[in-house]
Amino acid sequence: MAGHQFCSAVDQPKRFTENMAEQIPGTILVVDDDEGVRRVLSRWVSDMGYGVKTAGDADTALEIARDSAIDVALCDIRMPGHDGIWLIDQIGRLCPDIAMVLATGLVEMDPMVTLRHGVVGYIVKPFNREDLAQVIKRGMAERKRLQAQHRGRPRMLSEGELDGFVASTE
Numbered sequence: 001m002a003g004h005q006f007c008s009a010v011d012q013p014k015r016f017t018e019n020m021a022e023q024i025p026g027t028i029l030v031v032d033d034d035e036g037v038r039r040v041l042s043r044w045v046s047d048m049g050y051g052v053k054t055a056g057d058a059d060t061a062l063e064i065a066r067d068s069a070i071d072v073a074l075c076d077i078r079m080p081g082h083d084g085i086w087l088i089d090q091i092g093r094l095c096p097d098i099a100m101v102l103a104t105g106l107v108e109m110d111p112m113v114t115l116r117h118g119v120v121g122y123i124v125k126p127f128n129r130e131d132l133a134q135v136i137k138r139g140m141a142e143r144k145r146l147q148a149q150h151r152g153r154p155r156m157l158s159e160g161e162l163d164g165f166v167a168s169t170e
Contacts (some may be wrong), residue, residue, distance in 0.1 A: 009050070026071035026140050027051035031061040031087065032103065033079040037125075041074065041103075042105035044129050046134065058090075065095050072120075072139035077104045088119060097146040099139035 005057045028045045032038045035155055037146055044054045055061035057079055065073060073091055077084040088100045102122035121135045 001111055023094060025049055027141070028136060028139075029053045029055065029061060029064055029070045029073040029098075030072065031055045031058065031079075031084070032076040033057060034076075037076070037103075037127075041132070042128075044052060044132055045074075045136065048133055050136070058084065058087040061087055061167065062090050062094070065091050065098060066111075070095070070098050071143045072099045074101045074103060074123075074136075077102055087134060097143065097149075099142040099146065101135045101139050 004074040018089075028046060028050045029040055030052060031040045031054070032041065035056065036144050038056065042054055045052045050071075052066050053070065055064055059082060061073065061075070072087070075087050084102060089103070091098050091100060100119045102119065102121055102123060116156065120138045123131050123135055
């Protein structure tokens with residue numbers, strides 16, 4: 001899928017998305033550099049009935065967001081390399097209809113972070129299932145709102161998407 005931006009179920013054929021919706025209510029991307037945290041969060045999310053994709057760093061997460069239908073991205077703030085704030089900015093730019101949840105060890109978050117477009121909330125370590133379920137539910141509602149908001153708007157084509165098309169100026 002090199003050069004292809006997926007980002008949204010809006011661009012998929014209707015029959016495919018209807019079948020997908022019957023099977024899984026949504027897909028959550030869990031991003032954390034700690035493998036143990038990723039494993040626990042993935043299991044909890046899966047137990048809630050959602051599909052799960054995981055990434056151990058921001059760059060891998062961004063590739064997954066580009067190539068997969070992600071509804072909510074659950075992002076650790078502090079990671080080596082690019083951090084979670086960089087990641088939410090990139091996802092917001094490239095895939096603006098993905099809702100984002102931040103995971104942090106901080107009890108209070110800076111409003112400059114939590115008020116970014118698409119961010120629906122944050123959960124504080126140590127996590128518990130109830131808080132996770134509530135914030136994912138909020139994220140799924142925001143995902144639907146963002147999809148409706150972006151539906152019908154022109155989208156930016158990714159590199160190579162028009163390869164093979166010929167335009168005439170006559």
